[in-house]
Amino acid sequence: MPPNKPDTDATGVAAETVRRVPTLVVAYDDPQARPGDRSLAVEMPVNLVYGSVPYAVMMTTPADLEDFAYGFSLTEGIIESADEIRGVSVEDGDGGLRVLVDLVPGRLREHLARKRAISGRTGCGVCGIDDLSALPKAAPRTGVDRSVTIGAVQRALAALGDAQILNRETRAVHAAAWADHAGSLVAVREDVGRHNGLDKLIGALIRRGTDPADGFVVITSRCSFEMVEKAASFGAAVLVAISAPTSLAIDRAALHGMTLCAIARSDTLTVFGGRERLILDPAP
Incomplete structure (x- = not known):
């Protein structure tokens, strides 16, 4: 480089x-x-999806989305280390982008079993919204x-x-x-x-x-x-x-x-x- x-x-x-x-x-x-x-x-809505289940919609600049997925997953407590993500892919969504995060099986089970209540976020997200179609x-x-x-x-x-x-x-x-x-x-x-x-x-x-x-x-x-x-x-x-x-x-x-x-x-x-x-x- x-x-x-x-x-x-x-x-x-x-x-x-x-x-x-x-x-x-x-x-x-x-x-x-x-x-x-x-x-x-x-500014673009980006829907983070884990195991085909939408988690949150965040308003972001659509660059470095793989880095964003890793950092967001760590700061949200979804993962504890980078090796718990097997891969990240990005696809077009309805009015935005979807970031598909592939977690290792054990971590995915824990994530899906965890009851989530959004009271607010430190990033620029849309609180309580987990799918692009629900944007206000x-x-x-x-x-x-x-x-x-x-x-x-x-x-x-x-x-x-x-x-x-x-x-x-x-x-x-x-x-x-x-x-x-x-x-x-x-x-x-x-x-x-x-x-x-x-x-x-x-x-x-x-x-x-x-x-x-x-x-x-x-x-x-x-x-x-x-x-x-x-x-x-x-x-x-x-x-x-x-x-x-x-x-x-x-x-x-x-x-x-x-x-x-x-x-x-x-x-x-x-x-x-x-x-x-x-x-x-x-x-x-």
Whole structure:
């Protein structure tokens, strides 16, 4: 192997790990959007299957899946050493990939006999889901659809830092916020888990009877497909993320007819879909 070349795993079905997508880059002080493109990490559901029995669906970048199968099996307590796996193969599944892990007979019997209860995972999985067909998908949005100005988005982003009380103290949590159409923050929730923070925000909004047409969601974390699905399940039409989205996040936002803005900074934001809902007025 040539010097400095990382070890790679070519096992299984070939899948892209980077997708180039068209974008619009919007400066808050300029109403003219600049067309561009950006490379995004591919996010894909991967179903881990042991002895023909589905175990869990994890959201992963579809590379090094043999390594992933070994590491996951060890950290989940399914195996105690690498030699308890006889082989790993990868096949196309319904909307994702299946990783078939062939355990030695004794270990497979122990695994199938063990009662499993998923309360949460340290990796980016879909808790409680063991088959690709059970991936969550929000119901179609209903109700009034309103536009959002980039000035309002800029004001919400500018206010979010001071609103993150726990993060100012710890620098270790994510935030999810609801902003009205003027860009004023109505509710902010924080949590060590990005999904938890958004769930908390949505819980607060539905408890107070907030109309999803009255504002937009802002998140400080990476924008993966689960974050889009959660926002869509509330009925939000616009999601703004400080970090970049994944490929599946863009696909799901398009499926739900949502406006997805990401890489939102103090001077610009990048529009990945739903441009028609944004009013490109310069911020006052």
